[in-house]
Amino acid sequence: MGPVGPRPAVADVRRAVREALADLPEGSLVLAACSGGADSLALAAALAFVAPRAGLRGGLLTVDHQLQAGSAERAAEVAALGERLGLDPVEVLTVDVGGQGGPEAAARDARYAALGEAAARLGAQAVLLAHTMNDQAETVLLGLARGSGLRSLSGMASHGGPEAAEGLYRRPFLEISRKTTEAACEALDLKPWNDPHNEDPRFTRVRVRRTILPVLESELGPGVAEALARTAKLAREDADALAEWADSAYQNCALSDIAGTVTLAVPELEKLPAAVRKRVLRRAAIDAGAPSGALSATHVQALERLVTHWHGQKAVDLPGGLAAQRRYGTLILAIRPIA
Template sequence: MARISAPVAAVRQAVRAALGGLPRGARVLVACSGGADSLALAAATAFVAPRFGLEAGLVTVDHGLQEGSAERAARVAAWGRVTGFDPVEVATVEVAGPGGPEAAARSARYAALDDAALRWDAVAVLLGHTRDDQAETVLLALARGAGPRGLAGMPARRGRLLRPLLGVPRADTRKACAALGLSPWEDPHNADFAYARSRVRGQALPALVAALGPAVVDNLARTAELLAADTAALDALAATALAAARTEKGLSVAALAALDPAVRSRVLHAWARELGAPGGALSQKHVAALDALVVCWHGQGAAHLPGGAAVARRKGLLVRVESDPL
């Protein structure tokens, strides 16, 4: 029996760990762009899934942003069929919306993957983000001044989305593809410094590695893992506190004031989302304005949230209002 290369083994082991708890007979989908990360993930899933009694399908998303994108998607789909994936689907999306082209493409991609999972009754959708992607995400969050939630990076599991390769270096996915005789697609956007992530990938992170050593990538990814655990614990406390502070008309100011600030900010953030504030637009300044209604009350007017909601303090409660109270 031929010995498999260490990178192939590392990717397969990561996929085994992610799929091990899923029920036999269930279906999973792999999101595959044809790049090295998702191609290595797909190849490993094709190997591991049948051994776990799982059905594996493949979805490749055509964003239509580059010349030849439809042909690229068709090639990925053809490879998926030959490799044994079933179903195999090309999801063509329209990229439009707020937040710039990166955010709009991401939103369209995740919507397409969610739709495919629903139609094919998939219990999980596997994404090819690696340890290096996680490190880049942490750096981008630092640059934005994000709090612990942003610095926690991408979760290994959120709903049906699984990211098996967050502990695998990007270099290993390339080596795995080479060992398996696969030819990854090189996305030109990854080398286009008009995009913030491309600048982090091509300039910022290499500069940190040069200055601090290669361990900085592992350390950034480990920071995300540690903060994710802390954030999950605080979120659980906040969920309990939100339920305790809730009344028929709003939130009790007294109950909120008694909370630790770290928990209270999460309660107010979660409540703002309930009121319709979009997560991408809801910032710390909005949460701070809500917090001021609790701990720095001096008769100020309503705090206005993205999405059109406003919150005022009335008779010991934070309540939603349509305009500043008189």
């Protein structure tokens, strides 16, 4: 009888990591972000197996958010496990979580800031994140509940994000279920730590995970998470295509684009489908100086009306002290006042 291969779940997570790193040059440093949960433990173990066989260096980062008693000890345990797996370097990143945007957003911002700083300091080419198909499904449902656009419904990208470190982060497990990562940990005799925050119904994502998705599975049948993740992938392809189209259209529409002022040709804007035109208008506002986080769909819709429902209306106020005004076949976005 020949040698027995790894359990299917272990083979699945290893294959996902191997495919995610296939484009990296030999000798590249790859870091796994590991919290100690089943998903990130499976990720760290897969990286420890794949990296040396692919000519790469594998390391581990674990973030201590200092939000629970004993967090430092748990972070130290995760780091010790990383060393036992053969990962190097291994670091504990201790962060102070603020309050801006709510506890979930504040913890996320602090975590990404720490991961990005460590990756830059260590010279890493990639940081692996353990988001699974289930996380992707939750993200799509949250986007639907907010009434978000196509980009939000496209969920998390397999490569990239947050914007400040585009391309650094990679998510190998977006087509891997949480059941698979749990099975991989069991097969490898890894003992996950279950974060109490993942059971706390005060957090919106926890309610989606523990209540909404199970109800959907019960009422609609199995496979809802897979379907939502598939929807995210299709939406991302469409959103990427529209963004590329909008970039090209912007070049055709922009008569001038200098700091504080953007001028667009209305006849060129009128030729565009609404989905592309709105993307062009949003980019124009941002290029003129509007903060992207403050620029809402309502602002973009007001700009749209200057193009498609023009009846001599006054200038539209935009975030950042900007105003948009239609004049002689052009749309001018500039810091007030428009002379």
